Amino acid sequence: SQQGEEDPQALSIQEGENATMNCSYKTSINNLQWYRQNSGRGLVHLILIRSNEREKHSGRLRVTLDTSKKSSSLLITASRAADTASYFCANPTGGGNKLTFGTGTQLKVEL
Amino acid sequence: DVKVTQSSRYLVKRTGEKVFLECVQDMDHENMFWYRQDPGLGLRLIYFSYDVKMKEKGDIPEGYSVSREKKERFSLILESASTNQTSMYLCASTPLAGGADTQYFGPGTRLTVL
Numbered sequence: 001s002q003q004g005e006e007d008p009q010a011l012s013i014q015e016g017e018n019a020t021m022n023c024s025y026k027t028s029i030n031n032l033q034w035y036r037q038n039s040g041r042g043l044v045h046l047i048l049i050r051s052n053e054r055e056k057h058s059g060r061l062r063v064t065l066d067t068s069k070k071s072s073s074l075l076i077t078a079s080r081a082a083d084t085a086s087y088f089c090a091n092p093t094g095g096g097n098k099l100t101f102g103t104g105t106q107l108k109v110e111l
Numbered sequence: 112d113v114k115v116t117q118s119s120r121y122l123v124k125r126t127g128e129k130v131f132l133e134c135v136q137d138m139d140h141e142n143m144f145w146y147r148q149d150p151g152l153g154l155r156l157i158y159f160s161y162d163v164k165m166k167e168k169g170d171i172p173e174g175y176s177v178s179r180e181k182k183e184r185f186s187l188i189l190e191s192a193s194t195n196q197t198s199m200y201l202c203a204s205t206p207l208a209g210g211a212d213t214q215y216f217g218p219g220t221r222l223t224v225l
Contacts, residue, residue, distance in 0.1 A: 030210075030211075031210070031211070033213070033214075035214075035216075040199075040219070040221070041218055041219060042115075042201055042216035042217050042218045042219050043154075043201065043203075043214075043216040044216070045213040045214065045215070048212070048213060088153065088154070090214075091210070092210020092211065093210065094210070096208050096210045096211055097159070097161070097167070097208050097210060098144070098156055098159055098169065098210055099156075099210050099214060100156075101146075101153050101154040102153055103151060103152065103153035104153055
């Protein structure tokens with residue numbers, strides 16, 4: 001199976017609600033990254049959390065990392081329709097020379 | 112702001128054609144990457160380059176080659192396009208080794224091979 005698997009695959013919520021996405025990975029990491037992709041576009045980097053960090057915030061985003069469970073979560077608070085996108089986690093592999101991406105969570109925020 | 116551009120947003124080619132996808136970044140990044148993205152499979156790395164004229168195979172290099180003659184430009188070549196290469200192709204760059212820092216992505220090229 002692939003590294004960086006996200007859960008759930010799809011999530012539909014109402015505007016104003018919080019959205020939580022989870023990611024699991026298989027190897028030891030020195031960081032884990034989250035990216036966002038609007039439909040048909042390239043990926044945009046959201047946040048990077050290092051292995052010695054447990055939690056990181058950026059605006060309405062909160063990322064946690066549990067290296068003992070090899071898992072991370074992305075929380076988007078007070079979601080907006082504009083948050084509708086696919087969200088991917090990615091972790092370094094290949095000796096740190098590349099990123100391996102998960103299959104993503106499709107988030108739909110409805111008005 | 113880092114800018115990564117790709118030569119085409121949409122491309123339609125015929126089976127057997129030679130296809131060139133171009134990627135240019137304007138931030139003097141050492142490392143550049145080519146991915147393909149397919150529904151349900153996420154992003155898969157085709158090739159990457161950590162310096163001019165240097166290249167490394169990614170996870171799915173078969174049927175592809177690359178060229179990096181200048182630092183800012185990384186080309187993906189489909190020697191003889193096939194229908195199973197219909198996909199979204201994404202280019203990215205980063206100043207540090209690929210997994211160490213943010214990757215900056217281009218807008219993508221949606222390639223259809225008929």
